[in-house]
Structure formats: structure tokens, C-alpha cells
Amino acid sequence: MPQCGTAMSSRIIVVGAGAAGLMAAGQAAESGAEVVLLEKMAQPGRKIRISGKGRCNLTNAAALPDFLARFGKNGRFLRQCFQQFFSLELLRFFAERGLETVTERGGRVFPAQEGRAADVVDVFRHWLDGLPVSLRPGSQVDGLLLDNGQVRGVLCGGNAVLGRAVILAAGGSSYPATGSSGDGCRLAAGAGHSIVPIRPALVPVETGGGLAARLAGLHLRNVGVRLLINGKRKEEAFGELLFMKYGLSGPVILTLSGLMVDALEAGSAVSMVIDLKPALDEQKLDARLLRDFAERRKEPMDSALRGLLPAQMVPVCLDEVGIQAARLAGEVTAAERRRLRGWLKAVVLPVTGYRGFKEAIITAGGVNLAEVDPRTMQSKLCAGLYLAGELLDIQADTGGYNLQAAFSTGWLAGRSAAAALKADSP
Ligand SMILES: Cc1cc2nc3c(=O)[nH]c(=O)nc-3n(C[C@H](O)[C@H](O)[C@H](O)COP(=O)(O)OP(=O)(O)OC[C@H]3O[C@@H](n4cnc5c(N)ncnc54)[C@H](O)[C@@H]3O)c2cc1C
Structure with missing residues (x-):
């Protein structure tokens, strides 16, 4: 099998350049990893661009208990993640990169400039440009390379892309025209994960x-x-x-x-x-x-x-x-x-x-949370595999909660994967 890549001593592969994957890639790179970010669409962040009717409701100003309650019983999975990276940290992240925000009715937070969801994607693009992240649009991942319960890389366009960790952030199944068409759950299932049946939500x-x-x-x-x-x-x-x-x-x-x-x-x-x-x-x-x-x-x-x-x-x-x-x-x-x-x-x-999924804002169901470590987002079934974003069995009401969950789980997956590589390195 043809292979791309060399020693891969600190390489992390991120699958999907949506909210979770963009954040994961940057955090992993800032923490010392060399990152390959594979995105099947021609552009990253397609869903972010259309979110909130083009305004992008980034997060919500609700306090942690109320915020978690919006996710129903699965909200508790996010507690440890949100304790490390929550709405204030997200807003600081954007402010430090020049994106001002405004809080509106119901605590909904948007970019301050009207109709500028695209600015959110631009923040990520500029940030990643300055980091050791190789963003590869038009790269569809078709499978994970597994070896004795350990992920070794991914299969992409007939090539093996090797890495020491893989962060799966390929989204759910809603609005498939944006690129999220259920690959995330299919790839996770290939690594042995059980999938809570998916269904359209906010539909x-x-x-x-x-x-x-x-x-x-x-x-x-x-x-x-x-x-x-x-x-x-x-x-x-x-x-x-x-x-x-x-x-x-x-x-x-x-x-x-x-x-x-x-x-x-x-x-x-x-x-x-x-x-x-x-x-x-x-x-x-x-x-x-x-x-x-x-x-x-x-x-x-x-x-x-x-x-x-x-x-x-x-x-x-x-x-x-x-x-x-x-x-x-x-x-x-x-x-x-x-x-x-x-x-x-x-x-x-x-x-x-x-x-159907074509018109559903989010996907309910997804990768079974019992099989993911909430302190790191690492798979409990497959070493070196991390999961983030909407492919997990988490879903909330409208109001900015879903994007915050994607950003926060991406943040944690990126940092944890890079920290694990450092700890493992001779
Ligand atoms: C119309 C609409 C409006 C919304 N508005 C809001 C809002 O205002 N506020 C809010 O909080 N939430 C909103 N949401 C929900 C929110 O956008 C999602 O929950 C969030 O974007 C999920 O992020 P993600 O990174 O997990 O997945 P996605 O953003 O779906 O990203 C997954 C990425 O993975 C890529 N990918 C998929 N399969 C592969 C593969 N095999 N190989 C390589 N790449 C792959 C996809 O192309 C995609 O770029 C909205 C959703 C929709 C549809």
C-alpha cells in the first residue's frame, strides 16, 4: 500500500475541518504536535459558514449548570471538558484573534459584525497558517489503520497517512451538503465503537x-x-x-x-x-x-x-x-x-x-459516550484514537450550545492527544 509521511514521531491526524477539527488541529499543534488536517470538502468550515443563518451563534452566556442542562442527561459527559475550556475561554480565544462578539437575547453570542459567520472560519485559517498544520482540503478519509487495538493512521484516497494519534471530528449526518454525511460514526464503528442510533434533531x-x-x-x-x-x-x-x-x-x-x-x-x-x-x-x-x-x-x-x-x-x-x-x-x-x-x-x-437529515440542524445519537474518556476524549476501545464534536452522542437545543460543545471537545481532544505523545516520547 502506498504511504504518505515519514517518521511520524509527533504526527497527529485530524479528520474533518469543522468546528471541532479546526480547534483540535490548532490546539494539538500549539502543544507541540505536527498536524495533518484532512477535510473532504474543497473548503474547511462549511457548516460554520451557514450556522445561525450566516451569523454563527458561537456559544451562549448561560452559566455551566444551565448550559449542561441543555444537553439533557448526556450533558454530564461534557462537565470535565467545559471545566477546562468553556464559553469565557472560547470568547477570549476569538478576542485574542481579533473577533469581537456580542451577546443578544437569550444569552446567544454572535460575532459583533452582522452576518459574519465566515469571519469565524477566517480566524481559524489565519491561526492554523501560523502553526505546523498541513490542511488538506479534498481529502476524504475512508478508513482507520488499526493494529492490535492501536490506531496507526488513516486511509485517504487509496493512500495510508500514518500518525501516532487520530482525532476523528467528521461531524454528524445533518446537512450532508456541508460534508458531514455520517462518515464520523462509520469510521468510529470500524474501530469497534457502538453507535447510539442516529436521528435528525432540531428538525x-x-x-x-x-x-x-x-x-x-x-x-x-x-x-x-x-x-x-x-x-x-x-x-x-x-x-x-x-x-x-x-x-x-x-x-x-x-x-x-x-x-x-x-x-x-x-x-x-x-x-x-x-x-x-x-x-x-x-x-x-x-x-x-x-x-x-x-x-x-x-x-x-x-x-x-x-x-x-x-x-x-x-x-x-x-x-x-x-x-x-x-x-x-x-x-x-x-x-x-x-x-x-x-x-x-x-x-x-x-x-x-x-x-430528514437534509433539513436537521443537528444529529441526535452517535458514538456511545460510555466508550469515550470524558477527561481526554480518547477512545476507551482503541489506543491513540480521539473523538470530538457532533459525531458523539451529544445534542442540545438551539442557542449556541452545539458549537460550544464542538469547540470544547475539539480543544480537549487536540490538547490530550498532543500531551499523550509528549508523555510517550523517549
Ligand atoms: C443550518 C445550521 C445552522 C446551525 N447553526 C448553529 C448555531 O448558530 N449555533 C450552534 O451552536 N450550532 C449551530 N448548528 C450546529 C453546529 O453547526 C454543529 O453542531 C457543529 O458545526 C458541529 O461541528 P463538528 O466539527 O462536529 O462537525 P462539522 O461542522 O459537521 O464538521 C465535520 C467536518 O468533517 C468533514 N468530513 C466528514 N467526513 C469526512 C471524511 N470522511 N474525511 C474527511 N473529512 C470529512 C466534513 O466535510 C466537515 O467539514 C447549525 C447547524 C446547521 C446545519
Whole structure:
């Protein structure tokens, strides 16, 4: 087999130049290693560039306990990693390299200059340029070279690239057009790792009944959404949502999607109840309707409702509650008002499915955490193999948590791998 490379006495191979791999490569190099960073796409950091709608929500200002809670029960795996490199350290890392940040609503941290996710990638490129890191775009890794429970390198384009440690940071399976198409888990499985079944997460959902299709394109702010599983209220969220031809998307839906996907997979009945007027209780809403209809008593209902609902929603609302568009506001009966009130407080949509990896912000599931040392990110099954980023079975809500996890696990994997080589060197 052809081989690239020579003595490899301090060489570390990093697979994947995303958030985790870029950080791992730089940290390993700063700690004394010679690094080969293999990236299958033509450019590094494709996913970072599109993250946060091109703004890149880098991290979150939440304190450690709240931050960890966003990862659910697997959050505890990250504790030791975050104790060493957390949001403050990440922000210092960027500030020292000239990237100013700004903290917004919900503690979300972004580059200060509007729309500059690409600046985040540039920080890494400049940093790595000054270090012994050989970044090789267009290099797809197809396998790990293993020898008696020890990793010896990787197989890349038919060549063996040898190294004393390998950091796998090839991402999950979501947005495969960015390069992360599930190779990370496949490569880890080749080294004996078990994979917690992967599924799309932070993903739009499909709904039945045709209501969403009629409202497709409509963006609502400040709505409440209740999630019902087998008829029981399971969770509630507040914020923005977007009607799509097939169902619903937007921040509130993505936040609730993890529970929905799990419930659908378990065969449960799932539905969502949208409260279009969460700031008004039934009594206040009734008073508002009475006032509006008195003021607009000569107007037909399709005009009178415009003060209360977006125009696209008015005909749908009238159909749903069985009031004719031409009916005058002043003629609406108490029973009709009750039906209207009921609909405004509870638009029910049955959830029939969820979209695929192509549209999922992150991948749930991944390399089993029980097989990875949380103090170093080293594999417990294969000496010299380290794992970082979204290929691990960690996933969080939107808000900057996922990128911080990728940066922090990459930081720890890079440092630990280099330290282990130093300790091992004669
Ligand atoms: C649209 C979108 C918006 C997002 N916005 C945010 C946000 O604002 N804030 C946030 O915290 N999170 C956000 N996320 C999630 C976040 O971007 C990811 O969790 C994070 O980038 C994962 O980093 P990673 O390094 O583990 O994987 P990736 O960024 O996926 O990087 C993996 C890299 O490995 C490469 N690779 C894969 N296979 C191979 C192979 N065989 N050989 C060589 N290279 C390979 C890939 O090409 C890729 O470059 C967003 C995700 C998406 C899809």
C-alpha cells in the first residue's frame, strides 16, 4: 500500500475541518504536535459558514449548570471538558484573534459584525497558517489503520497517512451538503465503537389536515405552542414559528422537535396546539373581540379580523370556525365569538412525521459516550484514537450550545492527544 509521511514521531491526524477539527488541529499543534488536517470538502468550515443563518451563534452566556442542562442527561459527559475550556475561554480565544462578539437575547453570542459567520472560519485559517498544520482540503478519509487495538493512521484516497494519534471530528449526518454525511460514526464503528442510533434533531415537522399548506410562508412571532403526546400536555414553548407546505418550522418547533421525534418513533400520537394570543387569557380576549367588533360593526368579518390576525390567516380562521367572510362584525353571535376565541387560543395540528437529515440542524445519537474518556476524549476501545464534536452522542437545543460543545471537545481532544505523545516520547 502506498504511504504518505515519514517518521511520524509527533504526527497527529485530524479528520474533518469543522468546528471541532479546526480547534483540535490548532490546539494539538500549539502543544507541540505536527498536524495533518484532512477535510473532504474543497473548503474547511462549511457548516460554520451557514450556522445561525450566516451569523454563527458561537456559544451562549448561560452559566455551566444551565448550559449542561441543555444537553439533557448526556450533558454530564461534557462537565470535565467545559471545566477546562468553556464559553469565557472560547470568547477570549476569538478576542485574542481579533473577533469581537456580542451577546443578544437569550444569552446567544454572535460575532459583533452582522452576518459574519465566515469571519469565524477566517480566524481559524489565519491561526492554523501560523502553526505546523498541513490542511488538506479534498481529502476524504475512508478508513482507520488499526493494529492490535492501536490506531496507526488513516486511509485517504487509496493512500495510508500514518500518525501516532487520530482525532476523528467528521461531524454528524445533518446537512450532508456541508460534508458531514455520517462518515464520523462509520469510521468510529470500524474501530469497534457502538453507535447510539442516529436521528435528525432540531428538525421541522410534518403535520396533517392541510392547514399548514394553506398558511405556507407565514411567519408568526410571540406565539405559544403546547406539545401533546397521547393527548397529554408534555411541553410548552413560546416564540417564533413558520408555516411550511408540509408542516411547521422555526425556533419554537425546532426546540420541541426532539420530544416529537422520540414520541413518533415510539408510535405515540403527537399533536401541537398553537396559542395565537398567549398574552390574553380567555376573558381578556373576549373583551378584545367585543371591542373590535363594536368598533367595526359595519365591516365584513374578513376585514374586521385584520386587526387581530395576519391577512393570510383570516380566511383560514373563518373557515375553521364556520363564520362567513361577508358576515358583518356587528352581527356575530356569542356562540360564534366563543368558537373564534377557542380557535385563537388553540389551533390544533396533528404531527404526522418529521423531515430528514437534509433539513436537521443537528444529529441526535452517535458514538456511545460510555466508550469515550470524558477527561481526554480518547477512545476507551482503541489506543491513540480521539473523538470530538457532533459525531458523539451529544445534542442540545438551539442557542449556541452545539458549537460550544464542538469547540470544547475539539480543544480537549487536540490538547490530550498532543500531551499523550509528549508523555510517550523517549
Ligand atoms: C443550518 C445550521 C445552522 C446551525 N447553526 C448553529 C448555531 O448558530 N449555533 C450552534 O451552536 N450550532 C449551530 N448548528 C450546529 C453546529 O453547526 C454543529 O453542531 C457543529 O458545526 C458541529 O461541528 P463538528 O466539527 O462536529 O462537525 P462539522 O461542522 O459537521 O464538521 C465535520 C467536518 O468533517 C468533514 N468530513 C466528514 N467526513 C469526512 C471524511 N470522511 N474525511 C474527511 N473529512 C470529512 C466534513 O466535510 C466537515 O467539514 C447549525 C447547524 C446547521 C446545519
